[in-house]
Amino acid sequence: MSEAPEDMVRLDPWERHLAEPVRGRKVIIAFEVLAGMTGLVQQLARWGSRPPLLIPDGRGTGAIPPVEAGEVVMLDEARVESLTDQVRARMAPDEQLTQQVRDAVEHYDPDCTAAWWVSPIGLNEPMLGRDVLGGRPRHQADLEDKLRVDDLLAAVDWPAAASQVTSTAYDDLMQATLAVVDQTGVEQVDDQEVADGRGHERHA
Numbered sequence: 001m002s003e004a005p006e007d008m009v010r011l012d013p014w015e016r017h018l019a020e021p022v023r024g025r026k027v028i029i030a031f032e033v034l035a036g037m038t039g040l041v042q043q044l045a046r047w048g049s050r051p052p053l054l055i056p057d058g059r060g061t062g063a064i065p066p067v068e069a070g071e072v073v074m075l076d077e078a079r080v081e082s083l084t085d086q087v088r089a090r091m092a093p094d095e096q097l098t099q100q101v102r103d104a105v106e107h108y109d110p111d112c113t114a115a116w117w118v119s120p121i122g123l124n125e126p127m128l129g130r131d132v133l134g135g136r137p138r139h140q141a142d143l144e145d146k147l148r149v150d151d152l153l154a155a156v157d158w159p160a161a162a163s164q165v166t167s168t169a170y171d172d173l174m175q176a177t178l179a180v181v182d183q184t185g186v187e188q189v190d191d192q193e194v195a196d197g198r199g200h201e202r203h204a
Contacts, residue, residue, distance in 0.1 A: 011047075019047035021133060026114035027052040028105060028130070031090045031122055033060030034072065040117065041065040052117075053108040055101055057090075073104040084147075090122050091141060102128065 011019065027049050029037050034056035044052060052070040058077045065072075075096055089095070105128055108114065116132040118124070124135035142148060153160055162183040164176035 015047075022115065023048040024050065026050045026109050027117050027133075028055065028108070028114050029053070029070075029117045030055035031057055031093055031096065032119045033058040034064045034074070035060030035062040036119075038063050038065050041069045044117075045069075053104065053114075055104070057096065071104070071108065073101060075101070087121050090119060093118070093122065093127060097128065105130075 022044060027044055029040060029044075029052050034054065037054055037056060041052060041054070054065065054070050054072045055075060056072065057075045059074075075098070105114075109130070112129050114130055116127055116130055118132055118135045120134060120136065121141075122132075122135040123138055123141060124132045125138065126132060136144070150160060162180050164179050166172045166176035
């Protein structure tokens with residue numbers, strides 16, 4: 001394993017302990033926009049990992065990791081109709097493990113000791129014979145699937161939460177929020193879910 005960087009020496013004991021799974025280890029960061037990987041790349045370097053392999057599914061906005069931070073294999077940006085579809089795509093990574101990705105992973109990690117790092121919404125199930133860090137167990141993802149929960153509530157004839165479908169324009173969002181408040185008497189709307197691909201959100 002490589003020597004720990006100077007930042008690693010300055011970690012608090014609790015953080016040093018939690019960083020142990022990636023210390024001196026290759027990490028494959030995948031299924032997130034490239035700009036969203038910048039902070040994680042910096043953090044992994046601080047924790048003493050090897051330079052990562054980055055497999056973003058888009059560029060995103062904001063600063064991106066410097067060229068020397070790690071190899072980048074950019075996926076073709078999939079056109080999705082909603083953020084819900086994007087979330088579901090990130091929960092089904094097999095469809096994104098193209099031959100280009102497989103070749104890059106095998107070239108980066110021929111001894112199969114690297115770990116994948118996926119976004120919190122991803123599944124933490126092994127991919128290409130390598131452990132996955134981050135993500136969620138499948139049963140947790142199922143419980144947090146709001147559309148599936150809506151179906152379950154409907155199946156047992158349980159009253160559904162009040163909701164409104166509206167565009168993401170500010171005035172429309174405020175009008176929909178007030179409509180939900182009128183229906184429920186609740187003054188704070190906590191849950192916003194994209195319902196379709198025309199810039200709409202469902203407030204509940």
